[in-house]
């Protein structure tokens with residue numbers, strides 16, 4: 001069974017998750033940044049990772065995901081919001097909906113990732129009432145995001161993909 005792990009990552013959070021996924025598959029997987037536009041031919045599973053940009057997969061990941069055909073696909077992502085939030089669910093659903101109908105979606109994983117300090121700084125300077133203005137709730141979320149992905153996130157990512165790998169081997173996916 002051959003797996004292609006392709007990931008898009010601006011600041012390294014999603015790359016860390018991709019590397020954790022690679023540990024699960026070992027030599028059965030190739031891990032390639034999306035910029036290299038790897039061909040999906042010959043792989044049984046495509047594990048595609050993205051960072052959440054305005055509620056969906058970032059543009060580079062979108063372009064790759066929309067081009068996939070006839071593949072088993074699992075998605076993983078990092079985002080600033082809490083992973084159990086409606087926003088996280090919606091963002092993953094939005095990315096999933098980019099998949100062509102010929103593919104089989106077989107699972108996903110999402111966790112928090114620290115927000116680029118330059119973006120956080122920009123938000124800090126927005127006027128009160130602006131949709132992205134700093135509020136105590138938002139500051140708390142940023143503070144929490146700054147610790148992620150942490151070892152527990154990477155362990156959860158590995159567990160999620162170990163289950164997928166097992167099911168694929170058993171032929172139940």
Ligand SMILES: Cc1cc2nc3c(=O)[nH]c(=O)nc-3n(C[C@H](O)[C@H](O)[C@H](O)COP(=O)(O)O)c2cc1C
Pocket residue numbers: 008009010011012013014015050051052053054055056078079080081087112113114115116119
């Ligand atoms: C331009 C921009 C837009 C973002 N949009 C969102 C968003 O809509 N929702 C969210 O939860 N996080 C958002 N984030 C936070 C990133 O998804 C998060 O920090 C992610 O872990 C970055 O991953 P990377 O280090 O792999 O690039 C945004 C970050 C940037 C820079």
